Amino acid sequence: MINMKKAWSVGLAATLLLSQGMTVANAKEHSEKSHGNKTQAHDKNKNKIADKWEKKYKLTGKNIASQDKDKDGLPNIVEYQLHLNPLSADTDKNHVNDGLEDADGDNLSNRAEVELRTNPSNPDSDHDKIKDGAEVDKHGVEYSKKVREFELEIETDDDDFEAEYEYKKGHAKIKVSKKFISKATVEALVKKFEASTELTEEEMQSIIETELHLEGSYDMEAEVEFLNGKEVEFEKQSLDHGDSQADDGGNQNDEDED
Structure with a gap:
């Protein structure tokens, strides 16, 4: 079972990464495997990102690891791990946001x-032989089926x-603008989508x-976005509403002619 509340305390770097939802343990593990231990010798600011990579993309500032300049939902430390371009939200130009891609194939988006x-970068983060996307929350819902956002x-x-x-x-955070629709109703809609x-x-x-x-x-x-990266957007206009607007326009034209 994924421990959603597990925290890692490893100095300032941990604070930076946890604020973005990424653990130092994960960052260090992947950095050492994909970039080699030599990275440690070329990381003056000790943020687990090679100085050469920071220079390539002209990244500066105190919190480089947690920055997300391309607004794809991935901090620079993750972009570095996954060999992505921190200045482009669609590194491979496949018309899919990097945050919605699934780098390790566990049925969860990178974001x-x-x-x-x-x-x-690891489909089984807790090494329990169950892919991260197939893990379940406290309600028994697989994370890959959960709704991330619904508007x-x-x-x-x-x-x-x-x-x-x-x-x-x-x-889960829910906001409603009118009493006509309650938070409980929104939750009910989400549960049906997740089914x-x-x-x-x-x-x-x-x-x-x-x-x-x-x-x-x-x-x-x-608009609905699932944790597996799937997005659904749709619009609908009831026939009555369309006819009503058309009638209003027609009446207005008649009045203008009069």
Whole structure:
């Protein structure tokens, strides 16, 4: 079982790396294996990143290891370990964000591994012969099936509201803009999404409509990202809402003509 609360205390470097969800043990293990012990002799600031690599990408400052200049969710220490470009969010130009790639093939995205404090270069971080993505949380849900982020916006003829769900470092945060949708409802939606990561856009839309009892005219926009890196985005406009807007436009034109 992945120990989500396990902390490592190894001086200032540990503080820097843990703030990004990565342990010093993981960093040191992979750095020594992939870059060799010679790296230690060329690391003046003792941040587990070779000075030559820092110079290549012109990285400076006190907290180089924890910086994320390309905003892909991976701190420089992880970019270094995985041989990625810290200045490009898509190093291999395959139109997939580096944070959403799965370097070790354990069915968890690189970004998710950083947040879960597992090793993105080792598919079995705790050496229990179970891949990190197949490990389960306290509710029995495989991490690879868990929702990392969920954003929902709905506009009706009478009102509009937003909901946000974010799972990071073993905790879920939920924000809702209106009482019309409760945090419990958002949790229920997430659980249904996690029950099957193979849901289609249409099936997700149907789940949302059912849980929120949507009727009449509305516009819906939603984004879902799973810990395995899968992303689903969709928009839906009910026919009633489209017709209503068209009618309003038509009436306005008639008034203009009058």
